Amino acid sequence: xxxxxxxxxxxxxxxxxxxxxxxxxxxxxxxxxxxxxxxxxxxxxxxxxxxxxxxxxxxxxxxxxxxxxxxxxxxxxxxxxxxxxxxxxxxxxxxxxxxxxxxxxxxxxxxxxxxxxxxxxxxxxxxxxxxxxxxxxxxxxxxxxxxxxxxxxxxxxxxxxxxxxxxxxxxxxxxxxxxxxxxxxxxxxxxxxxxxxxxxxxxxxxxxxxxxxxxxxxxxxxxxxxxxxxxxxxxxxxxxxxxxxxxxxxxxxxxxxxxxxxxxxxxxxxxxxxxxxxxxxxxxxxxxxxxxxxxxxxxxxxxxxxxxxxxxxxxxxxxxxxx
Amino acid sequence: xxxxxxxxxxxxxxxxxxxxxxxxxxxxxxxxxxxxxxxxxxxxxxxxxxxxxxxxxxxxxxxxxxxxxxxxxxxxxxxxxxxxxxxxxxxxxxxxxxxxxxxxxxxxxxxxxxxxxxxxxxxxxxxxxxxxxxxxxxxxxxxxxxxxxxxxxxxxxxxxxxxxxxxxxxxxxxxxxxxxxxxxxxxxxxxxxxxxxxxxxxxxxxxxxxxxxxxxxxxxxxxxxxxxxxxxxxxxxxxxxxxxxxxxxxxxxxxxxxxxxxxxxxxxxxxxxxxxxxxxxxxxxxxxxxxxxxxxxxxxxxxxxxxxxxxxxxxxxxxxxxxxxxxxxxxxxxxxxxxxxxxxxxxxxxxxxxxxxxxxxxxxxxxxxxxxxxxxxxxxxxxxxxxxxxxxxxxxxxxxxxxxxxxxxxxxxxxxxxxxxxxxxxxxxxxxxxxxxxxxxxxxxxxxxxxxxxxxxxxxxxxxxxxxxxxxxxxxxxxxxxxxxxxxxxxxxxxxxxxxxxxxxxxxxxxx
Numbered sequence: 001x002x003x004x005x006x007x008x009x010x011x012x013x014x015x016x017x018x019x020x021x022x023x024x025x026x027x028x029x030x031x032x033x034x035x036x037x038x039x040x041x042x043x044x045x046x047x048x049x050x051x052x053x054x055x056x057x058x059x060x061x062x063x064x065x066x067x068x069x070x071x072x073x074x075x076x077x078x079x080x081x082x083x084x085x086x087x088x089x090x091x092x093x094x095x096x097x098x099x100x101x102x103x104x105x106x107x108x109x110x111x112x113x114x115x116x117x118x119x120x121x122x123x124x125x126x127x128x129x130x131x132x133x134x135x136x137x138x139x140x141x142x143x144x145x146x147x148x149x150x151x152x153x154x155x156x157x158x159x160x161x162x163x164x165x166x167x168x169x170x171x172x173x174x175x176x177x178x179x180x181x182x183x184x185x186x187x188x189x190x191x192x193x194x195x196x197x198x199x200x201x202x203x204x205x206x207x208x209x210x211x212x213x214x215x216x217x218x219x220x221x222x223x224x225x226x227x228x229x230x231x232x233x234x235x236x237x238x239x240x241x242x243x244x245x246x247x248x249x250x251x252x253x254x255x256x257x258x259x260x261x262x263x264x265x266x267x268x269x270x271x272x273x274x275x276x277x278x279x280x281x282x283x284x285x286x287x288x289x290x291x292x293x294x295x296x297x298x299x300x301x302x303x304x305x306x307x308x309x310x311x312x313x314x315x316x317x318x319x320x321x322x323x
Numbered sequence: 324x325x326x327x328x329x330x331x332x333x334x335x336x337x338x339x340x341x342x343x344x345x346x347x348x349x350x351x352x353x354x355x356x357x358x359x360x361x362x363x364x365x366x367x368x369x370x371x372x373x374x375x376x377x378x379x380x381x382x383x384x385x386x387x388x389x390x391x392x393x394x395x396x397x398x399x400x401x402x403x404x405x406x407x408x409x410x411x412x413x414x415x416x417x418x419x420x421x422x423x424x425x426x427x428x429x430x431x432x433x434x435x436x437x438x439x440x441x442x443x444x445x446x447x448x449x450x451x452x453x454x455x456x457x458x459x460x461x462x463x464x465x466x467x468x469x470x471x472x473x474x475x476x477x478x479x480x481x482x483x484x485x486x487x488x489x490x491x492x493x494x495x496x497x498x499x500x501x502x503x504x505x506x507x508x509x510x511x512x513x514x515x516x517x518x519x520x521x522x523x524x525x526x527x528x529x530x531x532x533x534x535x536x537x538x539x540x541x542x543x544x545x546x547x548x549x550x551x552x553x554x555x556x557x558x559x560x561x562x563x564x565x566x567x568x569x570x571x572x573x574x575x576x577x578x579x580x581x582x583x584x585x586x587x588x589x590x591x592x593x594x595x596x597x598x599x600x601x602x603x604x605x606x607x608x609x610x611x612x613x614x615x616x617x618x619x620x621x622x623x624x625x626x627x628x629x630x631x632x633x634x635x636x637x638x639x640x641x642x643x644x645x646x647x648x649x650x651x652x653x654x655x656x657x658x659x660x661x662x663x664x665x666x667x668x669x670x671x672x673x674x675x676x677x678x679x680x681x682x683x684x685x686x687x688x689x690x691x692x693x694x695x696x697x698x699x700x701x702x703x704x705x706x707x708x709x710x711x712x713x714x715x716x717x718x719x720x721x722x723x724x725x726x727x728x729x730x731x732x733x734x735x736x737x738x739x740x741x742x743x744x745x746x747x748x749x750x751x752x753x754x755x756x757x758x759x760x761x762x763x764x765x766x767x768x769x770x771x772x773x774x775x776x777x778x779x780x781x782x783x784x785x786x787x788x789x790x791x792x793x794x795x796x797x798x799x800x801x802x803x804x805x806x807x808x809x810x811x812x813x814x815x816x817x818x819x820x821x822x823x824x825x826x827x828x829x830x831x832x833x834x835x
Contacts, residue, residue, distance in 0.1 A: 254556050254582060285556040285581045321576060 001184060007177040009151035010040045010116075013158040014078065016186070018048055021076060024162055027054035027063060028080030028116075037082045038118055038177055064090035064115060068097050068167075071113040076162060084119035084133050084171060091136075098167040099142030113167045114158075120173040120211060120261055121309055127297035130305070132210075132261040135268055137169040138238045144168040144192060145238040149213035151181035153236055156190030164192070173211040173261075193240030197249070201231035203323045205249040207272055208259040209235040212291075212310060216259050219315035228323050238268060246272065247279045254285035255322040259315055264292035286322035291315050328359065328397040330390050331371060333744050336624075337364045341389040341616060342396065346370075347379045353399065360396075365620035369744075376402035553580035560585045565736040589735055617709040628771045632687075633807040636766045639819040641826050643782045643797045649829040659724045666702065666756050667727040669779055669801075671832045672825035674698045674718035674726075677752060680818045684751045686772040687808045701750030701770065702730060704737040711737055712770060714750040723832055754779060764800040774809045777822075778802040799826075 004012070018024045025048075026041060032055040035042035045053040056063040060081060067079040081087040087094070094115065102110050121130030137145045144166050148154040154172070161168040198213065199220050208216040213234045220230040231249050235242060250256045256276050258269035269290035276288050294308045330340045343361040347353055358370045359379070377399045384396040551568045553561070557580045561568050564585065571588045573580035606612065614622065646668055653663050677684045677698050685694040698719045701712035713733035715726060736742055755767040756779040767778040780800040787796030801822065805815045825831055 254554075282555045282559045285554040285583075286575060286579070 001182050003180050004151055004183050005177065006148075006151045006154050006172070006179045006181070007038065007040055009155040009181075009183045010158060010172065011042060011044070012183070013155040014041065015044060015047065017078075017159055017162045018044070018052060021162075022052075023074065023076045024078065025052040025054065025070075025075065026078040026080065027056050027067065029056055029058055029063075029082050031055060031080050036080065038172075038174065040116070040172075040177070041080065060086050060090040061093055064093040065097070067113045067115070068093055068101070068111055071098075071111045071167070072101065072109050076112050076114075078114045078116060078162065081115060081117040083129060083174075084117040085129050085131055087115070087117050087133070090115075094137070094143070094167070094169070095140050099140050102166070103142060110165045111167045112162075112165045114161045114170055115168070116170045116172065118172045118174045118177075120175055121293070121298050121305060122175050124300055124302055124305060125298075126300045130298035132171075132173075132293070134169075134171055134210075134238055134260075135262055135266065135271075138268065138271070142167070143239060145171070146192065146236070147171045147210045147238060148190075148236060149173075149176070149208075149210050149234050151179060152183045152188070153190055153196070153234070155183050156188045157192070157236060159187075160189050160192060163189075171210065175211050179214075190236065192237045193242050194236065195242035195245040196234040196236055197231065197245065198234050199230070199232040201229040201253065203229045203253055204231070204255040204257060204319050205246065205253045206230050206232045206257045206259060206315065206319065207235065207246055208232065209238065209268075210261065212259045212261055215310065215312045216315055218312045219319065222312070222316055223319055226320075228319060230319055241272070241275070243272075243275045243279065246276060250276055250280045251283040254283055255289075255319075256284070257289040257291060257315065257318045257322065259291040259310060259318075261293055261310060263295050264290055265295050267292055289318040289322055291318045326375065326377065326399040326401060327395045328371075328373075328399055330362070330384070330392050330394045330396050332392045333362065333364045333369050336620075336748075337392060337744075339389050339391045340364050342384050342386050344386055345382055345397075349379055349381055351379050353377055353379055363616040365616060373399070375399070378402070551580060552578055554582065556582045557585050564589055564732055565742075592735065615709065621709055624771060625768050628769050632769050632771065634769060634804050635807050635812060635815070636802055636804050637812060637815040637819055638764065638766075638800060638802040639823055640785075641799050641801060641823045642787060643799045643826065646826050646829045647782065647797050649832075659727065661724065661727040661731055663723060663727050664730075665758060665782065666754070666779070667723060667730055668826070668829060668832060669754060669756070669777075670700050670702070670715065670718060670726050670730060671721075671723045672822050672829075673700060673752065673754060673777060674721070675825050675832070675835065676818055676821040678719055679821050680814060682810050682814060683775045683803075683805065683818055685774045685809060686751075687774065687806055688772065692809055695751040697751065699749050699751045701753040701773075702734065703753060703755040703767075703770075704734055706737055711742065711747060712750060712753060713737065713742065713746050714748065716749065722835075753777070758782060758799070764802065766802045767804050769804050769806060773806075775803055775805045775815070775818075778804065 014026060018026070026044065028036070028041075030037055031041040032045040032050065032053045034055075035045075041053065056066075064079055064081075064087075067077040070077045081090065098111050098113055098115075119132050119134075121132070123130070134145055134147055137143050144161070144164060146157050146161055146168055147170075148157045154176075158170060161170050198217060201220065206216040206220065213232070216232045220232050223230050231253060233245060233249060235246075246256070256273070258272045260268045262268060267290070269288075269292055273288035273290065276284070291310045291314045293310060296308055299305050299308055333340065341363040343363050345360045346358045347360075353359065353373045354376050355373055357373050359373050360371045362369055362371050379397060380400050381398040382396070383398070384390050384394070390396060552573060552575075553568050553571075554575065557571075558568070560566075560582050561571070561580075566585055566588060568580055568585075571580050571584050572578075574584050575581040643665075646665065650663055650665065650668065653659065681694050682692065684698055685692050697717045699714050699716045700718045701714045703710050703712050713736065715721070715729050715733065718726060721729065733742075733746060736746070750770065750773065752773055753767075753770045753776040755776060757765060758779055758781040761781045761783075763783070764780050765778050767776045769776050778801065780802075782797050782799045784795050785798045786793050787798060788794075789796070801819065803815050803819060
C-alpha cells in the first residue's frame with residue numbers, strides 16, 4: 001500500500017498491464033515524448049519504446065479507428081483522447097464501429113479496446129472544454145462505461161478494463177488527477193458493475209460517481225452534524241450499472257439523491273431515478289432528487305462556472321429536502 | 324345474465340348479516356370495488372364491495388333488515404348488457420329522472436361514498452379461502468358465475484368521533500357521505516401490563532379534535548384516497564397499519580405525507596386511545612339501550628360458553644422482575660423498530676408453553692379433541708361497546724419482534740378499523756390482558772370453541788421471598804380458564820408452570 005495520486009495510480013496500472021501482456025500498447029496525442037497532456041503516461045516511452053507508446057497525429061477519428069482495427073487484429077490497445085471533448089470527433093468510430101462489431105460479426109470479432117478520456121469542468125476552460133459526457137456513451141449499447149472516483153479504483157478498474165473483451169470508455173475527471181489515496185501495490189482488480197458503499201447511513205441514499213463522490217462524502221459529513229445519516233454510494237461503472245446496490249440502499253433509507261456533473265436533463269440521474277422507481281417505488285418516501293450541472297454551456301467566468309456546477313451545498317439542500 | 328348478490332360470510336361465526344345502509348340504489352352504475360352496502364355482522368360493521376362492473380337492478384333486502392348468509396340481497400346487471408340499459412332507463416323512469424345529465428349527476432353522487440370511504444379496503448380473498456378451509460366449509464357467494472369468494476371485498480373503518488346518526492331530515496346523500504362507514508370507536512388500546520401508561524385525560528373534546536378530526540370535517544374535506552399527496556412508502560405503511568390517510572397531516576414538501584407522518588399519527592392514536600380508556604362511555608342512568616349486533620353476539624356466545632363449557636380456573640403468581648429488565652434492556656438497545664410490550668412477551672411465552680401442552684390449543688368437538696396444527700393466539704381488545712379478538716397466526720413460528728410487529732399492527736387496526744375477516748378468525752387460544760387497568764386478578768370466560776383463555780393482570784410491586792429474605796419484587800397474576808371436558812387441573816397447572824418458567828427466565832424467549 002502506498003499513498004499515491006490518481007494520476008500515478010493510472011500510470012502504474014498502465015505500466016503493469018503493459019508489463020503483464022505485450023499485446024497492450026498505448027497511443028494518443030502527446031502520450032509519448034510529452035508524457036500526456038495530464039502526464040498520465042509520463043515515463044512510459046522510456047520503458048516501452050515507440051512501438052508500444054505511440055504519438056499520433058491530431059485526428060481522433062483516425063486514432064480511435066486505428067485502435068478498433070488493432071483490437072480486432074488481436075492487440076489490446078489503450079487509446080488516450082486528450083479530453084472527452086475531442087472524443088466527439090471520434091463518435092462514429094466509437095458508436096458505429098467499436099460498440100457494434102462484436103454484435104454485427106456474430107461474435108466472431110471482438111474489440112478489446114480501452115479509450116481513456118479526461119473530462120469535467122471547474123478549471124475555467126470554457127464551454128467546449130469543460131464537459132462531462134458519460135451519458136453519451138451510456139446511451140449506446142455495446143460499450144462499457146467506467147468512471148473511477150479514487151486512486152485505488154482508477155488502478156483497479158483500469159486493469160479490469162484492459163482485460164475486458166468489450167470496448168471500454170474510461171473517463172477520468174481532470175480535478176481528480178492530483179487526489180491522493182491508498183493504492184495497493186501490484187495486482188489490484190476492481191470488478192465492473194460493483195458499486196462501492198463508501199459510507200453507510202439510514203436516512204437517505206446519495207448515489208454518485210467520479211469527482212462528485214467526494215462532494216457527496218463532504219455533504220454527508222456536514223449532514224451528520226445536523227442529525228441526518230446519509231449513505232454514499234460510488235457507482236464506479238455506469239455500464240454495467242449496479243442497480244441492486246442502489247435499490248437495496250433505497251429500501252433501507254426511503255430516499256435517493258443522484259449527484260453527477262453532467263447536465264441535469266437527460267443525464268445519468270434520469271436513468272438511475274427511473275430504475276429506482278421501477279424497482280423500489282413502494283420504498284420511496286420522496287421523489288428521487290437530481291443534483292447536477294445546470295443546463296447551460298459552461299460559463300468561463302469563475303463565479304458563474306462555480307454556480308453552474310453541482311456543489312456540496314447543493315447536495316446538502318437536496319438531501320434535507322427529502323428527509 | 325343478472326348477477327345475484329348474496330349476503331357474504333364475513334367472519335367464520337357469521338350466520339346472518341344486517342344491511343345498515345345501501346350505498347347504491349337501483350339504477351346506479353357500479354364499478355368493481357365500489358362499496359355497495361354496509362353490513363353489520365356479529366364481529367364488526369363491514370362494507371360489501373362489488374366484484375364486477377354493472378348496474379344495480381334490484382335491492383331485495385331493505386336497510387335495517389337481516390338475512391342469513393347466502394341469501395340473495397340484490398341483483399345486478401353486468402356492464403354493457405341489455406339488462407343494464409333497461410335497468411337504467413327503468414330506474415330513471417321510476418325516479419322521475421329526465422335527461423342524461425341528471426342521470427350522470429345521480430351517478431356522480433352515488434359514487435361519492437366509495438370515494439370518501441374505505442381507504443383501508445382490504446380484499447377478503449385470503450380471508451374467505453382460509454376461513455373456509457379451516458371450517459371445512461364451502462363459501463360460494465357468487466358460485467353462479469364462477470367467481471370465487473375471493474372476489475368479495477370487505478372493509479371496515481372506525482371513526483370514533485362520529486357516533487350519532489345524522490339528524491332526521493338529513494338528506495340521504497349527506498347521510499351517505501358522513502356515515503359511509505360506521506363506527507366502532509375504540510376504548511382499549513394496546514394491551515400492556517403496566518398501569519403507568521395511562522395518562523390523565525385532558526378535556527376530551529379538544530383532545531379528540533386534535534388527534535382525530537371528526538367525521539363531518541373529514542367528510543367535507545374528503546377526497547378520493549389516491550388524491551392525497553403521500554409518498555409510496557407512506558401509502559404502504561398506512562395500508563399496513565390500516566390508517567386512513569385523510570386523517571394524517573403531511574409534513575413533507577408541499578404537504579406530502581411521509582412515512583414519518585404516518586408513524587407519528589399512529590403514536591398519537593396510541594396516546595389518544597390510552598386517554599380515552601379512562602373515560603369510556605358508561606351509559607346513562609335510567610335509560611334503555613338497544614344492543615348492537617356485536618353486543619348481541621357477545622351475549623349469545625358468552626352465555627353459551629358458560630352454559631356448555633365446564634370452566635375451571637387456575638391461578639399463578641409470576642415473578643416478572645427479569646421480564647421487566649428484559650423489556651427495559653431491549654428498549655435501551657433500540658434494536659427493534661417496535662417497542663416490545665409485556666403483552667408481546669406474554670404472547671411469546673404462551674406460544675412456547677402451548678407447544679409443550681398442545682391440548683390447551685384445541686377444541687372439544689363431538690366427543691373428540693381437535694388439536695390445532697398452529698398456535699393462533701387471539702388478543703382481546705376492547706372497543707366501543709364490545710371487543711374484538713384479532714388473531715396472531717402461527718405464533719409458534721414468530722420471533723418476539725415479529726410477534727410485536729404483528730400484534731401492534733392488529734391492535735392499531737382495532738382503532739382504525741379495516742380488519743379482514745381472516746384477522747378476526749382462526750384463533751386457537753386467547754389472551755385477555757387487563758394489566759393496563761391495574762387489576763389485581765381476574766378470570767376470563769372461554770372463547771368457544773377454544774379450550775382455554777389466559778387472563779393477565781397487572782405487574783405490581785409485591786413482597787416476594789428471595790434467598791430467605793422478604794424483598795419488594797414485581798409480580799403478575801395470571802389465571803387460566805380451561806374447558807374441563809378436555810383437560811384437567813393438572814394440565815392447566817403444568818401449563819402455568821411452563822409459562823412461569825419462560826417468563827421468569829425470559830432470555831429463552833429471544834432464542835426461539
